[in-house]
Amino acid sequence: MNPGNYRLVVLISGFGSNLQAILDACADGRLPAKVVLVVSNRKDAFGLVRAQRAGIPTLYFPLKPYRERGLDRTAYDRDLAERILPYRPDLIVLAGWMHILSSAFLERFPGRVINLHPALPGMFPGMRAIQRAFEAYRRGEIAYSGCMVHIVTPAVDEGPVLTHRVVPIYPEDTLETFEARMHEAEHQVILEGIRAALQMLSRSEQA
Template identity: 35%
Template sequence: MRVAILASGNGTNFEALTKHFQSGDIPGDEVLLFCNHPDAPVMKRAERLGVPHESFTVKECGGKEKYEQRLLKLLKQYKVDIIALAGYLRVVGPTILNEYPDSILNLHPALLPSYPGLNSIQRAFDDYKKGKIKETGVTVHFIDAHLDHGPIIAQKAVPIKADDTEASLESRVHDTEHVLFPAALKKVILERMNKQ
């Protein structure tokens, strides 16, 4: 199984996944890191970790459709079987979705269907302060045409503590992501390999 990781920012989840690939914990090959921001810190992480990395923007492609066509061509060039979205802050359109049905995993910092979209941790923390919830969490799911929607692969709750700040909660959510995402990706790859 050949895996591409798509990211847009800092790349802590990319690094967590890469360490699991490089230690042999996740089977298959991490063949590509793609980032839609050439200057994002994740590009430096890829360089340091020795992962092939490519980057281009929607703007330089002349719009979303051409960007997705170019990205699909890149994924085909690297013979990618599975895509992991690790903080990739773009909605994946039909050009790529249709080519990779049930093969694109997304990581979301909430217990979906709660808090889809942006600022999930902040919104959960605000609801905790209002007495509406006691926990948030992390979800790994296959994506479909709807935002933060699709079959759930794994979820893990993160309790919100009385002395939490938004920053401390965010830190614990990220720690949970770094454990849950590699485990979920490993599970999906092993299931695919067993079917071959």
């Protein structure tokens, strides 16, 4: 690791607003890091455009060709790791990446893959977490939700939590207003999570 100039690889699948928060924080010094590669499994992901505008290399790496050849996720994850390795990432950040990564990927970057998940620890793992939280609120089952950043393990959204933030749900909320407030929180918690992960990795290397 090179403190003060950490190398980030960011994996996205969609609009890339959390990626933009990372890019902005790197540019203005709030993160002591630079994004060296942005990967997407979707060709139309606007996050790729954001990266290209910032002069950052991009990689479109779809799963479909692997499925068409009868290959499993292990082969996809192994090849994805091989494509990322030359960029020498200190940390890999899943910021809206919509694939579950297997051990074939995670073992190449032990303890160096973190994920932003739009729910609190132990709540609403997997897909559609914001919508599921809002529906649970409407049923009177919860009073709030939130988001977290955790270290990725093979168990879905169950790795060690680096940071989290509570987001209230108000009686006048619609799904859209709640989702907008969640995204605002995500843009902050992803930066907190990256800082925490880099500090943890730095301490482990100095030990």
